[in-house]
Amino acid sequence: MKNFHLDRRQLSVPYLIYLVLFVVMPLLVVLYYGFTDDDGNISFTNFIVFFTNSKTMGTLVYSLAIAVIVTVICLLLAYPVAYILAKGKYARKHSFLMIFVLPMWINFTLRITALKEILTMLEGNLAYHPFLNTVICMVYDFLPFMIMPLFNALTKLDSSIIEAGYDLGATFPQVLKSIILPLTVPGIISGITMVFLPAMTNYVVLDMVYNSTYIMGSLIGSYFSSYDWNNGSIISAILLMFIGFFAIFTERILNRGEKEEQRI
Amino acid sequence: MIRERLENICFNKHRSARVATAARKVIFASCTVVSFMLTGCNSDEASGAVVLRVSNWEEYIDEGDWDETIELEDGTEICGENSIITDFENWYYETYGKKVKVEYSTFGTNEELYNQITIGDVYDLVCPSDYMMEKLLREGKLVPYSESFFDASGDNNYYAKGVSPYIDSVFKGLSVNGEDLSGYAAGYMWGTMGVVYNPEEISKEDASHWDVILNKDYYRRITVKDSVRDTYFAALGIEYYDEITADDFKNSPDYRQKLSKVLNRTDEASVKRAEDILSKAKDNVYSFETDSGKADMVTGKVVANIQWSGDAVYTLDQAEEDGVELCYVMPEEGTNLWFDGWVMLKEGLEQDPDKQQAAEAFVNYMSRPDNAIRNMYYIGYTSVISGGESDLIYQYINYCYAADTDEAEEPEDIEGIEAAADGHPDDTDDEDTEPGSDETLSEEENGNAGEETVVYSGIGYFFEADTDEADEKYSVITTPDQLERQLYAQYPSKSIVDHAVVMECFDEEANERINRAWTNVRCFDINKLFVWK
Numbered sequence: 001m002k003n004f005h006l007d008r009r010q011l012s013v014p015y016l017i018y019l020v021l022f023v024v025m026p027l028l029v030v031l032y033y034g035f036t037d038d039d040g041n042i043s044f045t046n047f048i049v050f051f052t053n054s055k056t057m058g059t060l061v062y063s064l065a066i067a068v069i070v071t072v073i074c075l076l077l078a079y080p081v082a083y084i085l086a087k088g089k090y091a092r093k094h095s096f097l098m099i100f101v102l103p104m105w106i107n108f109t110l111r112i113t114a115l116k117e118i119l120t121m122l123e124g125n126l127a128y129h130p131f132l133n134t135v136i137c138m139v140y141d142f143l144p145f146m147i148m149p150l151f152n153a154l155t156k157l158d159s160s161i162i163e164a165g166y167d168l169g170a171t172f173p174q175v176l177k178s179i180i181l182p183l184t185v186p187g188i189i190s191g192i193t194m195v196f197l198p199a200m201t202n203y204v205v206l207d208m209v210y211n212s213t214y215i216m217g218s219l220i221g222s223y224f225s226s227y228d229w230n231n232g233s234i235i236s237a238i239l240l241m242f243i244g245f246f247a248i249f250t251e252r253i254l255n256r257g258e259k260e261e262q263r264i
Numbered sequence: 265m266i267r268e269r270l271e272n273i274c275f276n277k278h279r280s281a282r283v284a285t286a287a288r289k290v291i292f293a294s295c296t297v298v299s300f301m302l303t304g305c306n307s308d309e310a311s312g313a314v315v316l317r318v319s320n321w322e323e324y325i326d327e328g329d330w331d332e333t334i335e336l337e338d339g340t341e342i343c344g345e346n347s348i349i350t351d352f353e354n355w356y357y358e359t360y361g362k363k364v365k366v367e368y369s370t371f372g373t374n375e376e377l378y379n380q381i382t383i384g385d386v387y388d389l390v391c392p393s394d395y396m397m398e399k400l401l402r403e404g405k406l407v408p409y410s411e412s413f414f415d416a417s418g419d420n421n422y423y424a425k426g427v428s429p430y431i432d433s434v435f436k437g438l439s440v441n442g443e444d445l446s447g448y449a450a451g452y453m454w455g456t457m458g459v460v461y462n463p464e465e466i467s468k469e470d471a472s473h474w475d476v477i478l479n480k481d482y483y484r485r486i487t488v489k490d491s492v493r494d495t496y497f498a499a500l501g502i503e504y505y506d507e508i509t510a511d512d513f514k515n516s517p518d519y520r521q522k523l524s525k526v527l528n529r530t531d532e533a534s535v536k537r538a539e540d541i542l543s544k545a546k547d548n549v550y551s552f553e554t555d556s557g558k559a560d561m562v563t564g565k566v567v568a569n570i571q572w573s574g575d576a577v578y579t580l581d582q583a584e585e586d587g588v589e590l591c592y593v594m595p596e597e598g599t600n601l602w603f604d605g606w607v608m609l610k611e612g613l614e615q616d617p618d619k620q621q622a623a624e625a626f627v628n629y630m631s632r633p634d635n636a637i638r639n640m641y642y643i644g645y646t647s648v649i650s651g652g653e654s655d656l657i658y659q660y661i662n663y664c665y666a667a668d669t670d671e672a673e674e675p676e677d678i679e680g681i682e683a684a685a686d687g688h689p690d691d692t693d694d695e696d697t698e699p700g701s702d703e704t705l706s707e708e709e710n711g712n713a714g715e716e717t718v719v720y721s722g723i724g725y726f727f728e729a730d731t732d733e734a735d736e737k738y739s740v741i742t743t744p745d746q747l748e749r750q751l752y753a754q755y756p757s758k759s760i761v762d763h764a765v766v767m768e769c770f771d772e773e774a775n776e777r778i779n780r781a782w783t784n785v786r787c788f789d790i791n792k793l794f795v796w797k
Binding site: 128210212213224228 | 373375376378379382484490492546548549551552553555556565775776777779782783784786787788789790791792793
């Protein structure tokens with residue numbers, strides 16, 4: 001027992017076990033199925049088929065379109081809210097924030113069911129505008145995920161830097177462009193990560209608003225229900241690669257930002 | 265014990281040369297071991313009870329806790345106090361002197377069940393639909409029922425004694441690679457596919473054809489099941505409408521066989537045209553839904569909804585509670601006859617005679633007429649059991665649907681109506697009978713009760729093979745609306761089932777073709793961005 005020291009490395013053991021069992025192993029299974037054919041031989045046909053089939057590529061484009069639009073709208077809506085909450089002169093900032101984030105506590109299927117009724121009242125028939133409804137419901141669903149990181153980034157932002165900007169004669173747009181936005185890039189990026197990928201794959205929302213066009217999530221589901229594990233897995237693997245690229249990309253931006261900060 | 269399980273999973277299965285299967289099993293064996301360690305040991309096997317692992321559809325069995333009792337004419341009272349599974353366990357102990365423990369689990373779709381079986385979940389007795397039973401049989405995964413199971417003279421052989429001769433004949437017509445499905449499967453529930461519609465919004469004439477899903481008059485006001493097979497069937501019904509409604513075709517002596525062939529076509533041209541039809545339908549219907557259709561019918565968001573008959577009964581009941589009167593109709597050109605049944609799996613039973621006995625006893629217990637009624641009452645679907653010697657099922661139909669006339673006190677009234685039924689000497693066996701016509705029904709004003717009643721007499725085929733007399737014997741005096749509602753949905757008349765066909769289990773190639781067509785219907789085509797038509 002004498003030799004036993006509880007250092008930081010041992011603290012990571014519980015999560016490591018969890019990671020291997022529930023993250024790494026399933027991923028390996030997905031990769032195995034993605035790069036094999038029906039008979040278990042290594043094959044890249046699934047991969048090639050995905051990028052050459054006009055329907056799967058169409059689904060990718062359709063999902064990307066939804067995800068980009070939803071993310072942009074979320075960002076445009078969330079940024080001013082987060083800014084006002086973080087920089088406004090309110091006594092109870094965090095209580096206000098809670099009010100914005102509170103909807104997250106209610107199961108999203110319930111919230112969307114309620115929203116569906118409102119949309120039906122406004123539009124007469126939900127099925128007339130499936131794309132619009134999907135975007136509305138996803139924005140509604142994901143908005144809190146955008147507000148949170150932006151709020152955190154903006155609270156951390158030192159107000160004296162902004163004041164210095166004004167003192168030097170900058171107008172608000174100039175301050176926003178040269179000070180606030182660049183310094184909140186990490187918050188923006190984590191907000192985008194929280195919204196973009198779920199928006200690409202969350203087909204439950206599509207199903208609920210009766211959008212019959214598949215997005216990536218529903219396409220994966222349809223392959224699995226027709227026993228085509230290989231093609232279903234390759235799509236999951238490709239999405240995984242997207243996440244990987246995205247992570248590398250954002251890390252670069254963040255590193256660059258840090259270096260600039262150090263220079264200051 | 266852990267080792268034992270590992271061995272079961274890894275080595276005791278059929279030695280398959282396929283690397284994929286082996287790899288799959290190793291992967292999932294390790295997962296099973298992990299989950300086993302997490303959940304701890306199961307002590308039931310140790311206590312000497314036979315463990316029967318049953319997997320059934322969600323909400324597809326009586327779970328007990330009723331707050332009312334069914335009182336049938338002959339005084340039989342039926343009430344589900346406990347779940348029927350607990351009752352089975354007790355009954356099994358009383359009858360066979362052995363303990364059985366049912367591990368009951370559920371699945372949502374046939375494909376889900378199939379995937380579960382493939383990744384290593386082990387069940388003894390499962391309840392898939394017709395085509396999935398065929399698929400499992402084709403892959404050699406099933407164990408045949410013992411000969412004594414089909415012996416109607418056995419006291420506890422309620423299935424052999426009670427199964428409807430009609431369902432039995434449908435079963436006997438199905439075979440896979442020369443093996444008859446009937447030896448491997450025992451029916452549970454059956455029904456048809458049709459259209460639930462709101463008579464105030466849409467005419468019966470429009471609703472009674474598959475092309476209702478393309479009808480522009482109901483733009484975005486009809487829902488369709490989000491299911492490849494069901495939508496494909498509807499598409500074939502539209503595609504070959506002219507062919508299957510031609511007089512020559514309908515009057516041909518082997519009409520049913522021919523209809524079954526047409527509505528099971530999977531050649532490339534048929535699939536391609538079905539894809540075009542479904543693409544058009546996608547732009548015209550309200551949604552492809554998995555479960556929301558029932559609620560949307562009741563709230564009036566949609567005017568028609570393609571449903572399985574059991575769900576239709578449920579929807580109609582729900583709507584009634586909300587004061588909305590909906591109807592059900594089966595498309596005239598031909599509809600889908602489906603059934604779910606119990607099959608025993610090789611991987612589960614492992615040639616254990618005790619297990620097989622328990623599994624067969626489970627099916628028999630579910631088939632005992634009073635238990636069949638319990639399940640039917642609870643879930644709204646129609647049991648394949650007609651009762652045989654026992655007339656409980658017929659009494660139950662009367663209990664549910666008979667019009668409120670004081671039959672017992674006015675015997676001559678009944679005779680009068682029967683005489684009226686006699687006045688229409690319709691031979692329902694006749695192949696020339698126009699499908700969809702109401703020839704088997706006769707109407708009679710009932711002066712005494714003040715309420716209009718009709719005699720619904722087309723369901724004798726379900727109870728007895730010889731339909732000529734059975735139709736009269738098993739006629740139901742009911743209110744006219746029932747002819748378009750629950751009674752008609754639950755027990756369709758002979759003229760309807762005559763143009764209902766079972767959808768076969770397609771071969772792999774055809775399945776792939778149809779699935780691809782379905783993906784094409786559902787996916788956004790990137791070419792639309794570049795090619796403007």
